[in-house]
Amino acid sequence: MNQYVSDLDKGKALHFLFIKAESKTPGGLLARPVLTSYYKSEQFRKRPFDPYNVLTSPNAAILCPDSFQSMYTQMLCGLIMRHEVLRVGAVFASGLLRAIRFLQLNWDQLVHDIQTGTLNPKVTDPSIRECMSKILKPDPELATFIKTECSGENWERIIVRIWPNTKYLDVIVTGAMAQYIPTLDYYSGGLPKPCTMYASSECFFGLNLKPMSEPSDVSYTILPNMGYFEFLPHDDDSPVTLSRDSPPRLLDLADVELGKFYELIITTYSGLCRYRVGDILQVTGFHNSDPEFRFVRRKNVLLSIDSDKTDEAELQKAIENASELLKEFNTSVVEYTSFADTKSIPGHYVIYWELFMKDSSHSPTSEVLNKCCLAMEESLNSVYRQGRVADNSIGPLEIRVVKNGTFEELMDYAISRGASINQYKVPRCVNFAPIMELLDSRVVSSHFSPAAPHWTPERRI
Ligand code: AMP
Numbered sequence: 001m002n003q004y005v006s007d008l009d010k011g012k013a014l015h016f017l018f019i020k021a022e023s024k025t026p027g028g029l030l031a032r033p034v035l036t037s038y039y040k041s042e043q044f045r046k047r048p049f050d051p052y053n054v055l056t057s058p059n060a061a062i063l064c065p066d067s068f069q070s071m072y073t074q075m076l077c078g079l080i081m082r083h084e085v086l087r088v089g090a091v092f093a094s095g096l097l098r099a100i101r102f103l104q105l106n107w108d109q110l111v112h113d114i115q116t117g118t119l120n121p122k123v124t125d126p127s128i129r130e131c132m133s134k135i136l137k138p139d140p141e142l143a144t145f146i147k148t149e150c151s152g153e154n155w156e157r158i159i160v161r162i163w164p165n166t167k168y169l170d171v172i173v174t175g176a177m178a179q180y181i182p183t184l185d186y187y188s189g190g191l192p193k194p195c196t197m198y199a200s201s202e203c204f205f206g207l208n209l210k211p212m213s214e215p216s217d218v219s220y221t222i223l224p225n226m227g228y229f230e231f232l233p234h235d236d237d238s239p240v241t242l243s244r245d246s247p248p249r250l251l252d253l254a255d256v257e258l259g260k261f262y263e264l265i266i267t268t269y270s271g272l273c274r275y276r277v278g279d280i281l282q283v284t285g286f287h288n289s290d291p292e293f294r295f296v297r298r299k300n301v302l303l304s305i306d307s308d309k310t311d312e313a314e315l316q317k318a319i320e321n322a323s324e325l326l327k328e329f330n331t332s333v334v335e336y337t338s339f340a341d342t343k344s345i346p347g348h349y350v351i352y353w354e355l356f357m358k359d360s361s362h363s364p365t366s367e368v369l370n371k372c373c374l375a376m377e378e379s380l381n382s383v384y385r386q387g388r389v390a391d392n393s394i395g396p397l398e399i400r401v402v403k404n405g406t407f408e409e410l411m412d413y414a415i416s417r418g419a420s421i422n423q424y425k426v427p428r429c430v431n432f433a434p435i436m437e438l439l440d441s442r443v444v445s446s447h448f449s450p451a452a453p454h455w456t457p458e459r460r461i
Helices: 034-040 067-080 093-116 126-135 140-151 158-162 175-188 312-329 366-379 382-389 406-416 433-441
Strands: 012-016 085-092 168-172 197-199 204-207 220-222 228-233 261-267 275-287 290-298 301-303 331-341 348-357 398-402 443-448
Touching: 012 067, 012 093, 067 093, 067 126, 067 140, 085 093, 093 140, 093 158, 093 168, 093 175, 140 158, 158 175, 168 175, 175 290, 301 312, 301 331, 312 331, 312 348, 312 366, 331 406, 348 406, 366 382, 366 398, 366 443, 398 433, 406 433, 433 443
Parallel strands: 012 085, 085 168, 348 398
Antiparallel strands: 197 204, 204 220, 220 290, 228 261, 261 275, 275 290, 331 348, 398 443
């Protein structure tokens, strides 16, 4: 990045970094996301001083497993060092927006701490308290400034108002994260959003060699030494199924063709063999002879707010489980679709339901429909539930009950735009504005999950 942005060694990065809970595989192996491994490693904890990578967040805050205490401390340090901050970020765009939301909810307590030089008693982690005792001093002038900025209604450009020397946002905004770009632009006054890397817990994939390009033009160049990369030609109309009897032809990195779509397959040093990552990529060019790829999308992911990825089968199962609660009311779900609502922070899943009630005098109560929301959440995977319970990165699931006949109208609309009646399928996820408007104008009631679903870090995966 220092080839594109000057003086990055003259200040710090306010980077919201978190660890996640670990679990064990049935065979007893430790399982955790790659960044948790990295932050807990000696390479990170005892890293040598690098003027280009000085963080405002102390290690104690990053390594605190309690997401509130960790976020609170990282935000407090960012505010205290506001003039030194040159870039603001998180791994994904959703994480940065969560930090802004956190500031909206907690600025008065943060102001109090800065005013008095004392740390919020809710932060109990001893190593955080010890390191903050060296950083936190009463600063009434800063406290007044933060209060003035945060108490107003208008949060437009809040990032550059509080951190005026910010040169860019350090977040990934490609793939599912593109949905957050307008909100990031609103809070940052349109600061550049370079996407530097494309990676996963299983393997590091590539770098963006033109980091200042617009999010829609971002391509990643594969680092060929990070694993063995193979490519399964991808065509939405004729999906390939892998079987032992007729293995499809995989292409090597050197053999992919410009403009074509592929599913990424990796063989890693740690032992994954021909593992399907689940990402669809398109070749956009070459760096020397190394292909560059645009991240197109995750395969089969319908809904995603943060690191959660919910596919059609999981959503279907969740709907089935929740509709069990409707049986005693002689009611069933005739149609459904879904939407990842990221207008509020944290974002949440919205499920549109059209119900069929055999006996309208005995219809499901609002309380039962709230319980259906929770039943759906209980059925979703552990990454979703962890986001709800431990990370607070996902808000309570919402069911919007729509008027009878709404899904027929949806079909009429699709047909009016050229869909074939024979082949029309109800979209299980929607994000096209006119369709959303149609659905929202037919909502008769809306219900939210009344509690957090069950999730424990010890849960075996
Ligand atoms: P995880 O399994 O949590 O390590 O996440 C890895 C997945 O996140 C990848 O397989 C991609 O689907 C997604 N991802 C990682 N980096 C990027 C990126 N730069 N742009 C879009 N999606 C990304």
